[in-house]
Amino acid sequence: MKDIFEKWDKELDSKMTRLRQDVLDEPIPTKPFEIKEAKKKKPIFKYMSIACSIAAVIVLCICIIPLLRSGTDPQLPPSSVAPNTPGGTVIVPLQGETSMITVEINPRTLFIIDKDGKVTDAVATNEDADVVIMSEGFDEAVIGKGISDAIVNYVDFVSRLGYIDTTSEDSQIKITANESESGKKALSGAKEKLQSHLSSIGAVTSIVDKTATVEEICELNGLDRLDKIEKVVDKISSESPFFSDRTVGALDEEELVDYYKDVIKGTLRVEVTKSLQMAYDVLELTRLNEAIWYSTMFWGDYWALVGSDLTIKGYELLEEYVAKMGEKLSAFKENYGIEITGSDQLISLAYGLSEEWLKGIENSLEKLDGIEEYKKLFDHFGKETDIFEKLDKTPTRDEVLEEKKNFIKEQNSNRLDKSKGEKPSESQPSDEPKGEPGEPPTGAPNEPSHRTKE
Amino acid sequence: MDKKYIDELLYKISTGDNKAFEELYIKTRKGVFSLLYTYLENYHDAEDAMQTVYLRIKRGIHSYSVGTNGSAWILQIAKNYALTELKRHRQTVDLESVPEQSYDFEFNSVSDIMKRVLSPDEQRIVVLHVLWDYKHKEIGKVMGMPTGTVTSKYKRALEKLRNAIKEVE
Known part of the structure; x- marks a missing residue:
């Protein structure tokens, strides 16, 4: 075997290159040699505690997804x-x-x-x-x-x-x-x-x-x-x-930073991105549903409309909302495995997002040196960052209910004040519905006053 | 590889002796490179990694205590870095296409044959024993294996190598 290893040694010799100049030029730290390893380890533990708490936050972000799912749809198979x-x-x-x-x-x-x-x-x-x-x-x-x-x-x-x-x-x-x-x-x-x-x-x-x-x-x-x-x-x-x-x-300080950047931050980034995407989709669905609700002059939401024998022919904007909602719901089911079957479920998801998710995301972001850095990361990966503002502004359930109550009260009094011949399209929201995620009525729909029956 | 000499070089480096650093590189580069190669399986990756490992040795020289086995310290840095690189590489591979595995040693060279016929564990045992002069017991400690397992793996590795080289010849 000796000759084989000698041959191997020669092979390796021929393949070895010189040290790179930057490595050679790197100054040797001038600290005295007596410094013990234990002292050097201090920063490791400092980072470790950060990394560990980040790991816990990752779970918070991830775990809420199944919790929400099971909370809103207990029949959902894993x-x-x-x-x-x-x-x-x-x-x-x-x-x-x-x-x-x-x-x-x-x-x-x-x-x-x-x-x-x-x-x-x-x-x-x-x-x-x-x-x-x-x-x-x-x-x-x-x-x-x-x-x-x-x-x-x-x-x-x-x-x-x-x-x-x-x-x-x-x-x-x-x-x-x-x-x-x-x-x-x-x-x-x-x-x-x-x-x-x-x-x-x-x-x-x-x-x-x-x-x-x-x-x-x-x-x-x-x-x-x-x-x-x-x-x-x-x-x-x-x-x-x-x-x-x-x-x-088991890592040294430098590796720990790499690990933090590559693994923990990477995992967190992926999970938060997924969570935020879901949050974004839920908010969009909520707004579409609200737009439908407004367009029918509070007669009913998307599910009430598609479940009735009424047609919406001639109401182009409403038609568009309903079609978009149908598409979005199918995509949501495909992407997250959740079939949303009513406003109750949708509002529960939005509520969960506004409360728990936001908390988890905020915690995660703190560990990532603040929201600004994370926004930069999102920018870097071509992700929209306005979701942070949207989530930040998402009201609590009580605030939503209160707002809705006031809104309905206001609308009713407006309707009483105004002439009865007002067309629904005039009260419809623009193409970009501006309403906050809220809770459209889910009880038995009233008779629509501005819709054409077939 | 003279462990005492490595220790001495590390001490000199700690006092700011860049020549000792160059000497350390020359004395240990084959061992470091070969160990990295068993993880990264690619000449260029192992070569890049080797440069970084020596940079880390230089930067982290004061975290080493004299007389506590310098070669083990160097090996640990190399191993940790290789594992970090592998993890990073895996993540990149997940996102992008899988690159073709390339062998940068000549076909049928000893390095090439070792790569083809030995398992990563067997390669590491051979590297540690042949290039680092590690005893089987020491290898067992480093790799978390009983000494008997190291011995049998080493024997099996030699047999495989011998047969493979015979076939080539």
């Missing part, structure tokens, strides 16, 4: 969330009394389970999994549950967060167990339960199961290669369950 990336792995290594389970569906989470097969801890082993395990309700749904139920609940969380599209035939969940009997048993139980759950919600995701050694599982999870489950459990129990925390702890 699979109807906008598709992201299909595929995944569930690893079930069980050995001896204490066991561990890793679930990976792009988000990859390591579960520790006790001798009774109950999950005692969940550890994220990639960035996406941080988002999942920080989700509200995650602990209740997973910790303390039997492994089969925990995996089913985990897959639901992952699906709701859009990491897997269970309606896609390309989506796949891989389940891998270690080679012990208990591992195989847990694997088959989990697979069976998950399969039945997926069938019950009409999912077409396939499950692939296999076995692996503890070392292989460690490697797959990016952990130190340990040969015993107990060692793995000891190690992960002594560390943060969040991947971001652990990664940040």
Whole structure:
């Protein structure tokens, strides 16, 4: 082998270049050498705390999406969330009394389970999994549950967060167990339960199961290669369950800044952009619906109109609003997996956006050194920034109701004062409806006074 | 690679000796480059990364404590940077098209064969053992593997290399 390595050495020699001039010219810091590493680490921890709090904010931004979805449409199956990336792995290594389970569906989470097969801890082993395990309700749904139920609940969380599209035939969940009997048993139980759950919600995701050694599982999870489950459990129990925390702890100052910029900020940027896009769409729908409501002189909203046997022929602007609303609703369903079926639901979404989302976004933006920097980022990526102003100005639910009450009162008194022959088009809003997101009436519609019956 | 000598060079660099820095580069560049190459799998990326690694060594010289294993410190910087680069590269690849993988060593050169026939772990073990004079036990510590695993992987790697080179010849 010696000659091979000598040849290799020569090859490398011939390929080596000189140091770049800027590296050579870089001045050597003149600090005395005695400075200990611990002192240098201080700024790392300073950054770490920032990075950790940012990680928490990321979750806030992301988690609100499924919360809103489930809050406004409880029947919504998890699979109807906008598709992201299909595929995944569930690893079930069980050995001896204490066991561990890793679930990976792009988000990859390591579960520790006790001798009774109950999950005692969940550890994220990639960035996406941080988002999942920080989700509200995650602990209740997973910790303390039997492994089969925990995996089913985990897959639901992952699906709701859009990491897997269970309606896609390309989506796949891989389940891998270690080679012990208990591992195989847990694997088959989990697979069976998950399969039945997926069938019950009409999912077409396939499950692939296999076995692996503890070392292989460690490697797959990016952990130190340990040969015993107990060692793995000891190690992960002594560390943060969040991947971001652990990664940040291992980086030097410069890498930490890179990590912050590339990973945390990048993830946050993507998530906030998604959230803001949804917010923007909801506001647009709300305004269109209001425009329809105004155009019918408060007879009814979009759903009342399309559900009635009335036609709107001849009212061009109203026709345009209705057509646009239909298109926007279809696009909304396609993009976010949410079918809006009435004003109540729409106003709930707008309300959620104005309250919770704004809070989350504001917090995120603070961590990104303020709204101005974020606006610059949005500009850089060609995103509209006026959404910040719009969201900032979004009133609370009480304010909206109060405003609506006053508006209706005002309109009614105006109508009484004015002559009755006024055409609806005169009171219609312009092409760009100016109304704030509000709550159009959702009760039984009154008889329209200015519409043509067929 | 003489670990004591590396330590000495690092000490000299810390006192502002740029010649010692150049000497360190010459002594360690093949090891640093080869380790980076096992991660980045591309000559140009590894070459760029190597320059940055030495820049970081220079800038961060005072975070190193004399006598605490200079080569391990250099390797750690290289490894961390390679992982950061990989992550960044993955993100770029997600957004753009997947670039063609390019091998910038001559076809059937030892580096090329190593890349083709050895797993990344095996390559790293060979790099650490051959270019950095690391014992299997030390490699085990660095890579988080039992010494036995390192030994068997190293043996398997040599066998694969030997067979592959025989085939070529």
